[in-house]
Amino acid sequence: MKKLTILSIIVLFALSPVFGAPSVRRYLYISSPDGAQSQGRSQAGILIFDIDNGHEFVRRIDIPIFAEGLRGFTGNATNHCVYYSTTNRRLGCFDIEKDTVVWEQEYKAGCDRSSITPDGKKIYAPTGFWYVGEDAGLLVVDAKDGKLLKRITVGPKAHNSIVSLDGRFAYLGTDTMLTVFDTSSDTVVYQIKDVGERGVFPYTINSKNTIAYVCLGNHVGFDVVDLKGEKVLHRVFAGDEPIEHRTHGAGLTPDETELWISDQQGKKLFIFDATQMPPKAKGHVDLSQGGHGWVCFSLDGKYAWSHTPDVFDVKTKKLVATLRDESGKPVSSSKFIEVHFLDGKVVKMGNEFGLGRKE
Numbered sequence: 001m002k003k004l005t006i007l008s009i010i011v012l013f014a015l016s017p018v019f020g021a022p023s024v025r026r027y028l029y030i031s032s033p034d035g036a037q038s039q040g041r042s043q044a045g046i047l048i049f050d051i052d053n054g055h056e057f058v059r060r061i062d063i064p065i066f067a068e069g070l071r072g073f074t075g076n077a078t079n080h081c082v083y084y085s086t087t088n089r090r091l092g093c094f095d096i097e098k099d100t101v102v103w104e105q106e107y108k109a110g111c112d113r114s115s116i117t118p119d120g121k122k123i124y125a126p127t128g129f130w131y132v133g134e135d136a137g138l139l140v141v142d143a144k145d146g147k148l149l150k151r152i153t154v155g156p157k158a159h160n161s162i163v164s165l166d167g168r169f170a171y172l173g174t175d176t177m178l179t180v181f182d183t184s185s186d187t188v189v190y191q192i193k194d195v196g197e198r199g200v201f202p203y204t205i206n207s208k209n210t211i212a213y214v215c216l217g218n219h220v221g222f223d224v225v226d227l228k229g230e231k232v233l234h235r236v237f238a239g240d241e242p243i244e245h246r247t248h249g250a251g252l253t254p255d256e257t258e259l260w261i262s263d264q265q266g267k268k269l270f271i272f273d274a275t276q277m278p279p280k281a282k283g284h285v286d287l288s289q290g291g292h293g294w295v296c297f298s299l300d301g302k303y304a305w306s307h308t309p310d311v312f313d314v315k316t317k318k319l320v321a322t323l324r325d326e327s328g329k330p331v332s333s334s335k336f337i338e339v340h341f342l343d344g345k346v347v348k349m350g351n352e353f354g355l356g357r358k359e
Helices: 006-015 064-068
Strands: 025-032 045-050 056-062 070-076 081-086 090-095 100-106 122-126 137-142 148-153 158-163 169-174 177-182 187-193 203-205 211-215 221-226 231-237 250-252 258-263 268-273 280-286 295-297 303-306 310-313 319-322 336-342 345-349
Touching: 025 070, 025 081, 045 064, 064 081, 064 090, 070 336, 122 158, 122 169, 137 158, 137 169, 158 203, 169 203, 203 250, 211 250, 211 258, 221 258, 250 295, 258 295
Parallel strands: none
Antiparallel strands: 025 045, 025 336, 045 056, 070 081, 081 090, 090 100, 122 137, 137 148, 158 169, 169 177, 177 187, 203 211, 211 221, 221 231, 250 258, 258 268, 268 280, 295 303, 303 310, 310 319, 336 345
């Protein structure tokens, strides 16, 4: 047997899970109850699941104000906080290292599915799909204390906002229009009209900020939007024949090879090959329940999550886990986020939208 050198002993010591550095723990944080669906509710608060241990339930954080119903749930690793918006026009900040509410603010119009800049400084909050006033649009909020910094008028039914992963752009869906903002000046760069059939439902963006996939409002399918050319390139329908259900959920796998869309009424997630244009149908997975509709992926691209308790292996398309609370009851929400901890400190967060992350 060959003797170990001093160098090899040092290397073995460093790589040892016993003696080496502590490992990163990955968790799925789910907020409940979902303000848009009755299925899968489990009292008011955050439920935490261990991603690397079969998505086993870890613990619950009771947050009574969540009983108002969650409309959005986004986070920022720098601030180690998640930001929640509720049906009652409330936006709040929760520190997940300290398990405490940092601040809460109410806004006259409301706040829908919000997003935050990567530096953790500004939150972009839509005034809500329910608000059709002339001043509907986007609220720019200081993430430090919830102070309103600016209100940008865009149009009625401001629903979902996304800040690009590079922090340069913010996107907002209103009725049948997608608006792009410059985050450095909080001004409109351009607007793309006549997208999404009937209302801009959820959408996703690739990492280069060149293509958006926008859910359709009357059929299961999506529009492929050229963000540079400011136009719709393709309209793609799921199924052998057009399915007359609205689509509420679109997510790109992190490597941008697949696009998954939700048919919540039909209890399916349809899968498309996103390496070709227009994307080509590859199949679907069946869901255990209906609901609001959503789809998102773990940061490593291994798991697919949706508005159901079902957890799918992205590669095999097999059901690999069911999210259950402390009583064993299946739970779900369309408002969730992946969080990584190291030595009790937040080191990384995902995004509630299934954004492309191809480098």
